[in-house]
Amino acid sequence: MGYRISKVYTRTGDDGSTSMADGSRVSKTSAVMQAIGDIDELNACIGVLRAEPLPKAIDLGLLAVQNELFSVGGELAMPEYQTISQGHIDVLEKQIDSWNNSLEPLKEFILPSGNRPVALCHVARTVCRRAERGLVLLKQQHKVRDELLHYVNRLSDYLFVAARTIGKANHTAEVYWQQNTAR
Incomplete structure (x- = not known):
């Protein structure tokens, strides 16, 4: 693979606009740029999570997700570029089901806490929800x-x-939500 980016700055975005893949210019506050930014932020959150000690299978799964998120951003910038398919969704669902079958059923909401990797995974989850709203x-x-x-x-x-x-x-241990707790 050759060099894709030879210069990091171009100064063309100093006016608050940015270039799309087709060469058109859009505001950095446009819905498409907000969505691309949210996906990029999610990818960075997952990168921070992956810097923590994780089970190898989870780390490898998150690495695959990071690559897929890069493709999502690419597709948002170039709608004709389609890489995410039902197969990618099926892989996520299969892994969700596999993990979920080894966990205790939830009887109550859990708080996003526990230890650092767990909390960071919940941060990534909430950033993912925001990215979904942007989409x-x-x-x-x-x-x-x-x-x-x-x-x-x-x-x-x-x-x-x-x-x-x-x-x-x-x-x-998971920390369960407790309704109406006294302080």
């Missing part, structure tokens, strides 16, 4: 393939179950 907003204005929405929606479930699985692997 829904973008879809109201532009064409967004259903597979992208389905993938990001399923990814938040994947991250939720991954957080629980990390906690179990680290022998970290």
Whole structure:
């Protein structure tokens, strides 16, 4: 693979606009740029999570997700570039089901806490939910393939179950929500 980026700055975005893959210029506050930024932020959150000690299978799964998120961002910038398919969603669902079958059934909401890797996984999950809202907003204005929405929606479930699985692997007790607790 050759060099893709030879210069990091171009100064063309100093006016608050940025270039799309087709050469058109859009505001950095446009719905498409917000969605791309949310996906990028999610990818960075997963990178921070992966810097923590994780079970190898979870780390490798998250590495695959990071590559897939890069493809999601690419597709948002170039709608003709389609890489996320139902197969990617199926992989997430299969892993969710596998992990979930090894966990205790939830009887109450759990708080996003426990230990650092668990908490960081929950942060990634909430950033994923925000990215999903951004995609829904973008879809109201532009064409967004259903597979992208389905993938990001399923990814938040994947991250939720991954957080629980990390906690179990680290022998970290889940913290349950308690309604009407006195302070």
